[in-house]
Amino acid sequence: MGAMTPPLRASRRATPRSRSRTTNAAPSAPAQPGAGRQVTLIGKPGCHLCDDARAVVAEVCAELGAAWEERDITTDPELHRRYWEQIPVVLVDGAQHDFWRVDPGRLRRALGA
16 A cells, blocks of 8 residues: 555635734824713803803813713703703713713713823
8 A cells, every 4th residue: 555645734824814004104193082972061041050061061072072062941841840950960971960060070080081
């Protein structure tokens, strides 16, 4: 009998592998901590605490890249029913975060800073 030949083995390179490539493009800026987050300020015209809260929310959201909106309880009966005793109220991604006074450090932490 002659010499036996070993069975053929499947190559490990049968399927091409993807490789990461380095380019000379400038690195992208790191994502801001608040990016993709939504802050809602609920208040009403003529409310001095709402004015104070607006200033804090605007500053922190600008700093962290979070979107924010303001809702008026005098134009929305459901918001009025839920929040009239607590305004200003701050929601982060739809969940109540603060009311009456807005602490900038606490809001930054809630937005991931």
